[in-house]
Amino acid sequence: MxxxxxxxxxxxxxxxxxxxxxxxxxxxxxxxxxxxxxxxxxxxxxxxxxxxxxxxxxxxxxxxxxxxxxxxxxxxxxxxxxxxxxxxxxxxxxxxxxxxxxxxxxxxxxxxxxxxxxxxxxxxxxxxxxxxxxxxxxxxxxxxxxxxxxxxxxxxxxxxxxxxxxxxxxxxxxxxxxxxxxxxxxxxxxxxxxxxxxxxxxxxxxxxxxxxxxxxxxxxGWPKSETTQPRLPEKFLVVCGSVNPITVRQLNYAEKHGFIRIQLTPEQKLNMEYFSEEDGKKWLDWFWDICSKNSKVIIDTNDPEGDNETERFAIANGIPKSEIPVRIPASLGCIIGNMVKRGLNSSMLMTGGDTLLGCIRNLGNAQLTPVGEFEIGIVLSKLISDNNKTHVFTKSGGFGEETLLTDMADKICRRA
Missing domain, CATH: 3.40.50.10840 (Putative sugar-binding, N-terminal domain)
Structure with a gap:
């Protein structure tokens, strides 16, 4: 090393x-x-x-x-x-x-x-x-x-x-x-x-x-060698666990320009048992259908603008505020882990390290290896789990122009 x-x-x-x-x-x-x-x-x-x-x-x-x-x-x-x-x-x-x-x-x-x-x-x-x-x-x-x-x-x-x-x-x-x-x-x-x-x-x-x-x-002075970029699935799933205003602006712009945007409810974000219960299982089937039939999808954990419904739900259910940023990535990890296990065929962008780690933990033996950059600040990695191989883009929540998601979609969804 x-x-x-x-x-x-x-x-x-x-x-x-x-x-x-x-x-x-x-x-x-x-x-x-x-x-x-x-x-x-x-x-x-x-x-x-x-x-x-x-x-x-x-x-x-x-x-x-x-x-x-x-x-x-x-x-x-x-x-x-x-x-x-x-x-x-x-x-x-x-x-x-x-x-x-x-x-x-x-x-x-x-x-x-x-x-x-x-x-x-x-x-x-x-x-x-x-x-x-x-x-x-x-x-x-x-x-x-x-x-x-x-x-x-x-x-x-x-x-x-x-x-x-x-x-x-x-x-x-x-x-x-x-x-x-x-x-x-x-x-x-x-x-x-x-x-x-x-x-x-x-x-x-x-x-x-x-x-x-x-x-x-x-x-x-380390000798370097050329690398090649893999061919990616031509569907695009954005997984957002960031509350950064920069990312929120990117989500709003993408929604206005052709993305389907799914915003999780407070219960889906904070109830750790939700996706193991009947309603949660039905929701996962529904979300799988959305991802299968659409080329540009966002799943988002932000509250509607001007609302703090997640914090109100936490207070009403005795959940400490410090638990909110822990539970949300875990819930996202459960959702995306379920999609990957089903054989998800989309290029994914995950915002925030907590979001990505939630997914990795849900997949158990998953390995993530960086392979290249889409552009400065957007990393492409190979994600290998027991059930699937796919590629994941990652970025910090505080990075990128307002048009970032639509710009990425234009390049990824070439035949969409």
Missing amino acids: KLLMIADDFTGALDAGVQFAKKGFSTKVLVYSKDMSFQAEDADVLVVDAETRHKKPLEAYLTIFRIVKPAAESGVKYLFKKTDSALRGNIGAELTAMLDATGKSLLSFVPAFPQINRVTVNGVHYIEGIPVDRSVFGSDPFEPVTEANVEKLIHQQCETNVQTISAGHTPDACQEKTIAVYDCASDEELKGIADSLKKTDSLGLIAGCAGLAEILPDVL
């Missing part, structure tokens, strides 16, 4: 892993388990989904430490903490765990992803020119990003020393464990930072998002 990457959710793991897979490097994506052995892995790149996005900081720290410590001791040369390009998750706790587990004094962190207009200037992180805490990510109903200054955001969870590094500069000598946060506002600056880290032999412990992962093989 040449490189170990650790992400905090499944979508992030695939975003990072595909940067290597599309260049011909054997890449495996796994969900963390306590009995994981790095000696048993023969892939060039192993990407571990630590599932820490929604954990408390201490729990996230301990999980990352437990992953990285044995990897460092076994001699893995390159360790990469994949972070969210909108700075969601336990950034400070997890970067500190990387330092503590390796015993190194410096971790180099490049939060920016200039290709999708997410940049860091004077230590402040921007989404399309807006400080991240004032963007859509600052109004997330479950886990808003509350700080755009990266140093301050890190220090919300730890006391680790932080240096903010301006473009073209390098960190001062480290007398204590340090996270070096790099300003980066362009692809050229990103490449310059990576080249500088190579020259100073500092690529062994790094953090950043998919933009940094994409250029890493070339910076390291």
Whole structure:
């Protein structure tokens, strides 16, 4: 194994892993388990989904430490903490765990992803020119990003020393464990930072998002090979578990332009027994018929605009608010798992790592391997289960233009 990457959710793991897979490097994506052995892995790149996005900081720290410590001791040369390009998750706790587990004094962190207009200037992180805490990510109903200054955001969870590094500069000598946060506002600056880290032999412990992962093989001089894209089913099923306003706009636009949109009821989303009962089984038969007869379908867990019926249902049935983002992916996983087991012949797009993981867990022995990118931020993976083989696109809820779904449908549903 040449490189170990650790992400905090499944979508992030695939975003990072595909940067290597599309260049011909054997890449495996796994969900963390306590009995994981790095000696048993023969892939060039192993990407571990630590599932820490929604954990408390201490729990996230301990999980990352437990992953990285044995990897460092076994001699893995390159360790990469994949972070969210909108700075969601336990950034400070997890970067500190990387330092503590390796015993190194410096971790180099490049939060920016200039290709999708997410940049860091004077230590402040921007989404399309807006400080991240004032963007859509600052109004997330479950886990808003509350700080755009990266140093301050890190220090919300730890006391680790932080240096903010301006473009073209390098960190001062480290007398204590340090996270070096790099300003980066362009692809050229990103490449310059990576080249500088190579020259100073500092690529062994790094953090950043998919933009940094994409250029890493070339910076390291790894020989790449050509890959081919598989032929896809010419039906398109969008599986949405994201409440991000960007995704909601995409769903609304798609519905107005030919997609059939199915919105789950609060009971279907939150009653864990629903799909094992008679009404739920009949609904699954009905949904199978919808998918079989239509080329462009959306299944959506958002409430109708201006309504909070899911939260009201949760209150009425004694379901804690913290359980809502856990139950919804599980219900989606049940539905999509059932469709896959029946032999679903559609190309699927899943929004949000929780949505995808819910499906994988429902399928039991399923394996997911990244194979390429539809475009930046949209990963194509091969999904193999006991009953079926299919392909799945994944994207973050906060990614893409309003026309994304219809643009994808135009390319996928060629004969529809």
